[in-house]
Amino acid sequence: MDTQLKRGSLDICVLASLLKEDSYGYKIIQSLSPVVEISESTLYPILKRLEKGEYLTSYSIEHNGRLRRFYRITASGKDKIREYLLDFKELLSIYEFIAGEVKESAE
Template sequence: MTFQLGSALLDACVLAIVEKEDAYGYSLTQQVQSVMEISESTLYPVLRRLQKAHYLTTYDQPYQGRNRRYYQITEQGRIRLLELLKEWQMYKEKVDCVLLGGNLDG
């Protein structure tokens, strides 16, 4: 079963991956696909949007005679990732409470 989740979670996944190490598009796609269904054609607009928001920067590095574009998190990206992680934790706790039976007030 696949849950459809919003762009904020996709942003958080991308930023979290790139925070650990710089990554290129195909590599990012593979890592994101381990937790949600996404294609490269879906991911590249996300990467451009995160770059436009100054959460990511890019640099090219030669690889087998071609340039490979790597994405690197910025300080603004790290701040945004922390915000997204806090939002995710609150959301996750509420969903867990409903699914696992608990009290939303506490």
């Protein structure tokens, strides 16, 4: 797939990993691993950017005598996912058109 199409998709993947429940850094990396392997230092700027843009909020919970930061998706975070899916759907219909024309020209 063209890199252009994937631009921004990692942000959406991170947001999507928060849909079912709030999550924390280590777990986010784990849940993304079937799709893409990212390092801790790659995740950090994404989380910061999404928090700054108010797509997610964070809070800390004590765990084994230390703090663990949890992230929660906001309403505009969910809107961002919806927007991405709609854009992608448009792309898919363009894809369908092109594939259809290719198929017809071959017949």
